Amino acid sequence: MKHRTFFWFFLPTAAAMLLFIAFPIVSVVTQSLFTPHEAVLIEVENCGPFGCTTETSIDQEATASLRESSPLGRFVGLSIYFDRGHLAFAEVGEAWRNSSGLSSFFSNLMNLPFYSALAFTLTYTFVCTPALIALGFAIAVAVNSLHQRLKGLMIFFSLLPMIVTPLIGSLILFWMVDSRGVLGNFLSWITADPDLSVKASTPLMWICLIVYGIWSSAPFAFVVFYAGLQTVPQDTLESAQIDGATRWQQIRFVIIPHLAPLVTFVALIQLMDNFRVLEPILGFQAQAHAQSLSTFILSDLSGETRQLSSAATTSVLTILGVAILLSPVLVRTWRDFNEKSH
């Protein structure tokens, strides 16, 4: 394609990307560097149904003139990135100095919200992603070998977890694992422990969230691999069969190499998605056991006092986290691309 043609062809996409992706990111980064003005506080008398009290309030006129003079707020540089709610450098340093060993350092580190959220998020991402790829692949191979008539029905059922809205899906599971629910009762029956409660135990809650994550995302991997299976070259497969390859050997040496690029694609998308895990934590009401960067953003934005700067900072850190996570895959793709073009 000529450069000129390419330019006009690409222009609408580029404009949309600039408008809907680049500008919001610039705005989020800006927001994370500024905080609201210092509040001008005054003592006032408040009266209501329960009598009068002297309380502190914000001096609106003084604050309004401050806002007028610099509408963006105070420039604070990276200080929010380094505060306790985010990277907490000072607290991490203190934990390092005061710890007797690695284990006490880690327990101090896990007391900081950002790092404990990161611990869950990374565990979730790195357990879910490979597991759902394996499960999706297994379903795809199984469905592909079914009789033509059954296929449509099975595809529909396999897609169900993805069709169900994540919040609803997790809510249903949440009720089932309740200590009075079907699964909760079953678990305490097989373990013979009447006090067993999934929702009260952090490890069980993590397992629950991860199982839900695999269940809800496996259909995505399944659809991609199933489409890939339709393009497997039949003559290669037939010659493998003639050579006496078993079914497992056919999968191992013909199908998997053929689908390898798709694995990269699914891994890329799912790493991104899983790193931003939010709905299962809300659906399972698991905030006491597991937090993620996304739940922090939500809690910053939904409190009675909205903390926009803090939420923006967490967003930027999430973007950086996704970039770091994807970098090996992206570097590999880039290398493959270069090799092919030479």
Next chain:
Amino acid sequence: MFLKKIALAGAVAMLGSTALAGGHAGCPTEGRVSIVGNEFPAIQTVGAGAMGCAGDAVEVSTNLTADHQTINVPGMQGNPAEYTSAIIANSSIVALMNEDVIRPLDDLVAKHGDGIQPNQLITINGQVMAVAFMANAQHLVYRADVLEAVGKDVPTTYEEMLEAAEAIRAAGIMENPVGGAYAAGWNLAQEFNNMFLGMGGSHFKAGSAEPSINTEAGVKALEMMKALSEYMNPDFLTHDSNATNAEYRAGNTALMNMWGSRAATLVTAEGVPQEVIDGFAIAGPMTVGGGDTPATTLWWDGWTIAKNISDADAEATFLAMKKAIDPAIMADEETRTQAVWLIDGYEPTPAATGVFAAAQAGSIPYPMLPFMGLMHTALGNELADFMQGNESAEQALADVEAAYIAAAKEQGFL
């Protein structure tokens, strides 16, 4: 019999239509009224009352949702504001005040304020900023039959509540007799606030935004909460008010600290066992740790009017909202039981005894401080670790203070 019913229905319908015809008296003649607020029964009544003013030249809409406090500020910051009125409580008016999106109502009260009682007016720094219509508080809800079975009096302190709970468990009546809205987040923080104030604590150093919760009162409050949680459903950290009420309705709990605004409808739901309906009883809030101040907070719910709207719309909104809390609505039996109304002509129903007891016992109103919201959020995020036994009370409180200080610095309070 059947004919009688039809005649009755007809009479009721006619009454209704005449009430509706006369119902427009006092309504605005033109303007835009748009209300955002929470969604419990009493507020739905107020919303419906304002909707009754809708007409050819009067546009009325309501958006009543549990998420109201995440949308009311953005919805009132525009010019003109999307919402002309926000129904709020003493905790959530602070966010609107901080962002300066509501207007003083003194001139409107002077012009149209007849029928509004003086104690309904919420004045801040000498200006009327809201009109309250109901009071609320958390107080004891219990099962009279279960307490009778174990021979215990109605607890007036949390220490007695623990004793009663132990007796109920020991008698094998219930495994987890205590209920409580201890869900990690807002609810858990609120339970801490109750207990902390009951222990004589104060969230901030006098006259400043410096936290002072890592104190003896704070540690004792957490220890009491931990002791109570031993008698709760093991899933207590996921139980909000709805889940706690469900446990009570199912007959699984006998003692709980619950909102007055939910007490009236607690046993009216379908499928509640007869013994729960018969044993249902409410009492005032409990004290704790030998203190005199009940371990609860007083709340009011009221309406405000947006700053960024035309004076005509503000007047229309004032009239419609005033109409919605007109003393005439007290004629309806169902409405009366929905809340502890501050409206003229309200006769307390049995469901209101708990809230009245809370007010009479000198409970502390929930603090209306600009930085209280940040403290509440920090408490909600950091206390779950202690409740799970992962860290000491002192460590949890130190974490809360550190989280609060980071947030308060960001917001310019420290």
